[in-house]
Amino acid sequence: MTALLTVLLAPLAGAVALALLRAPQAAGWLNIATSAVSFGASAVLAWQIAGTDEIIGFGLRVDAFNVYLVVLTTFVGLTTAVFSRPYMLHVCAQGRVGPGRLRLYHAMYQVFLFTMLLALTTDNLGVLWVAVEGATLATVLLVSLYRTPEAIEAAWKYFILCGVGIALALFGTVLVYYTAQHVLADPTAGLTWSALLTVADRLHPDVMALAFVFLLVGYGTKVGLVPMHQWLPDAHSEGPTPVSAVLSGLLLNVALYAVVRLKMLVDGSLAATDNPHLAGQLLMGFGLVSFLVAVLFLHRQRDIKRLFSYSSIEHMGLMTFAFGVGGPLATFGALLHMLVHSLTKSAIFITVGHATHLAGTQSIDHIRGLIRTQPAIGWSLLIGVAAIAGFPPFGIFTSEFLLLTATMQAQPWFAGVLLTGLAIAFAGLFRHLHPMVYGPAPEGQHRVPANMLPVVIHLGLVLWLGLAIPDFLARWLDQAATLITGVPLL
Amino acid sequence: MLAQVPILQQWLLLLAAFVLFSSFVLLAQARLVSAIHAFAWQGGLVAAVTLVVALAEQSSHLYFSALLTLVLKALLIPWMLHRLTRRLRIERETESLRRPALAIMAAVALVIFSYWLVLPMVEQDLTFTRNLVAISLAVVLIGLLMMVLRQQAVAQVLGFMSIENGLFLAAVSATGGMPLIVELGVAFDVLVAMVLFGIFFFQIRDSIDSLDVDRLNRLTETPEEGP
Amino acid sequence: MADLVTPWPWALVIAQGFLCAALAPWLVGWVRLIKARLQNRRGPSVWQAYRDLYKLFAKEARVAHTASPLFRLAPYLVFAATWLAAAIVPLVVVNLPTAAIADMIVLVGLLALARVFLALAGMDVGTAFGGQGASREMLIAALAEPALLVAIFTLAMTAHSTNLASVIDYQLAADIIVRPSFLFALGGLLLLAIAETGRIPVDNPSTHLELTMVHEAMILEYSGRHLALMEWAAQIKLLLYGALIANLFVPWGIATDLSVTGLTLGLVAIVVKLALLGAALAIAETVLAKMRLFRVPDYLNLALLLALLGLLIHVILEVGT
Secondary structure (H helix, E strand, O other), rough: OOHHHHHHHHHHHHHHHHHHHHHHHHHHHHHHHHHHHHHHHHHHHHHHHHHHHHHOOOOEEEHHHHHHHHHHHHHHHHHHHHHHHHHHHHHHHHOOOOOOHHHHHHHHHHHHHHHHHHHEEEEEEHHHHHHHHHHHHHHHHHHHHOOOOOHHHHHHHHHHHHHHHHHHHHHHHHHHHHHHHHHOOHHOOOOOOOHHHOOOHHHHOHHHHHHHHHHHHHHHHHOOOOOOHHHHHHHHOOHHHHHHHHHHHHHHHHHHHHHHHHHHHHHHHHHHOOOOHHHHHHHHHHHHHHHHHHHHOOOOEEEHHHHHHHHHHHHHHHHHHHHOOOOOHHHHHHHHHHHHHHHHHHHHHHHHHHHHHOOOOOOOHOOOOHHHHHHHHHHHHHHHHHHHHHOOHHHHHHHHHHHHHHHHHHHHHHHHHHHHHHHHHHHHHHHHHHHOOOOOOOOOOOOOOOOOOHHHHHHHHHHHHHHOOOOOHHHHHHHHHHHHHOOOOO | OOOOOHHHHHHHHHHHHHHHHHHHHHHHHOOHHHHHHHHHHHHHHHHHHHHHHHHHHHHHHHHHHHHHHHHHHHHHHHHHHHHHHHHHHOOOOOOOOOOHHHHHHHHHHHHHHHHHHHHHHHHHHHHHHHHHHHHHHHHHHHHHHHHOHHHHEHHHHHHEEHHHHHHHHHHHHHHHHHHHHHHHHHHHHHHHHHHHEEEHHHHHHHOOOEEHHHHHHOOOOOOOOOO | HHHHHHHHHHHHHHHHHHHHHHHHHHHHHHHHHHHHHOOOOEEEEEOHHHHHHHHHOOOOOOOOOOOOOOHHHHHHHHHHHHHHHHHOOOOEOOOOOHHOOOHHHHHHHHHHHHHHHHHHHHHHHHOHHHHHHHHHHHHHHHHHHHHHHHHHHHHHHHHOOOOOOHHHHHHHHOOOOOOHHHHHHHHHHHHHHHHHHOOOOOOOOOOOOOOOOOHHHHHHOOHHHHHHHHHHHHHHHHHHHHHHHHHHHHOOOEEEEOOOOHHHHHHHHHHHHHHHHHHHHHHHHHHHHOOOOHHHHHHHHHHHHHHHHHHHHHHHHHHOO
């Protein structure tokens, strides 16, 4: 319990301290320290969970499913903080942001981590909503941090789209609460997820189906599902790079987590009706459309951060599809994919941040010869993209292999579509990547100070996961998959 | 106590009907300041609905949420918007919809759609609750329509806030109010969102010299190469 | 239904019809008087409208040499249709024999008939103003009639009948309850009544300004008894709408049986209701400004919206509760 509270309260305390701290140098270190405390506590929490299955208290609930996301969130939060300290100082030195806005950045970074950890650990659907909305509010100012017209436009779009989407999710939450009132002995517990799960089979199926449509559209907006994805490439491309890294690596995961939690309730409620897999079918539909649209859009991008944000949509679509397919294998694959995608994508965004500093632009056409000017960046980008495109021996290959196997079992036709999509995505990524990494370096392109440690750690982990999933992680994910599907895999 | 409930329910229906009407007024209102007033009225009506439900259920926490809604939605947010329009010097701005009759008819269609959508709830419960859920869903959808049709940033925010009103109405009328902690959280989020919107108005005006968000169009799928 | 064939109710029907025609100039005079008082004028007496009609009837009717027979016929048709429509609306007593044969749709149809002939007569002579007035009248009618029907349907759906007498009976029988749908229908009907009877802010009955006039433009070529009939028909129409709104939404006081006390009470009630409505109209006309013709569609759309909302709210909120 103490560990859980530390995980949550460290970012909150850090946010307050960072809001007050006026020294930019020290703020970067404090940001790292706060994230490190939170990460350490989450590791302890994970160790505790391994012994006790679940921890419940203060309206919070941690089980196998969310604890691994908590660890992932704090970990990526930590490594991104490590990356962002010199990066933001560099941006500050360029004069793109002043010290005041840097203070805002650091404070909001921690608030963002807090809201996401709260969303992951809370047992209350209402608090989940409040936390996800809070994450929007915290990041919207980060997206517009540079105050360029493009950044403001991106932030406005992000704010409005996610605000509206999340409002629809609240309507779905109200519907769930409404139908729970008729079932639960204690009606005030009508938003408590664990209480709802025990009575899921008695929740009114029609109302739950309607609620799930609203919830899927609502939280799906934050997942970046097509056609509610419009905000995502803009917000990623115009925000500061560390923000892109945490948006892609963490926020999308948290939103997907919310959808999956709610799917568990709906599945329980619809089990006895004519159409027990309605939620899964919806997820498959949205996931597949998002996957295919994003794959095609990959080819048309000219901005490097937009390119990788479409890649994020592609992978979120893939995971949504996998959760929709259901079954322990697909779910296991999707959970693993959440993990490796987060690690890889945040590593890529960190590398891209350095690459844009090196080239002085985000335009793909003007980033050239990375590997000649600064081999570390060039190689990192190359390896990162190879990993994200699903090359063996990286972890994404493993998870995609599992996903495809499961799809082949359940829906053979879709496996072909997925394979074709992955091939197109691969072509789209490498066609842009090749000139950027190789190609002749433009005159006067200099090396930039780069901190490649987070990238090395992330990609190393992804490689490790590709070669051999450690036993404890496999058990962990299996527990989570069992929780979601009710059937153990291992 | 029971004898009073039908009368209270009648008042509830009347107030809900007026909330829906205020949504239409908000949608069609061209003058910004009048739209803000319409929004304030809507907030007041939602607070009144909450109060009536609180009276019917004798629930102390609903009295509190009625007060919260009144202060937040009917007084504080309209006041903030008023102040913002004054400081942005757009009090006199008007923006008429391109095809007002069509917009109104679309909104009417949305009302019918939301009624159809909540029909499944009829089996479970009093039709009474379902009716109010239909009205609140209609308010939500009309707010959405307003955000789609309006180009003016302040008007879009009004649409956003009226969506929140619809959600609150749904929560109060269908379930007798969410747990207090959730309600406080939502209210806090709305307030923070309002403050952020205020900041954004100034940022947008500084960047495009107007609050017409249709002119925020620099980001497209394949941006043209600069010279 | 046996008592329906006895002569006594039929006599009442005819009496009520004449009462309609007789009360109509009074209502117009009353509105003018209140308006004058609100504008700090002494104003003409209530009976001035009767004197005007009498004067016109006494004068010779001149007809333009380009006019067709339709032009001569139109005043009689317009007057007859409007009067018949007014006779259908229960004024003093409900459940008269006419109630069984005439319902709301017929009422709307009769008014439309009158309007068609009015517009045809306006165009007949071929002057610019007549055609202009007719086209404006038709613009208003095209927007107002759907709204009128929707508002009436709201009432009809509640009472499960399009019969005016049944609706009033239903209203009288029900407890006093708050019906949001009726409020919206009432709002819509009030706006429509103003548009249909050519009052401010849609039309101004007391000016002949070519830019704005609608009704006056159509009857510009009439004189003598023709003009008197046209004016009288317009006055009856005002009374008709007043009685319709008063008795449909606030039916209390109307006689339900044929006893003398009931009838007397009914007469007093309707006069009081009409007086109040007339006063409200006068106040509204004093406060509001005439709107531009281009704004009239917006105004009528509002009326349609109110009527539609009434209907929707009836379906959503009231059915089943």
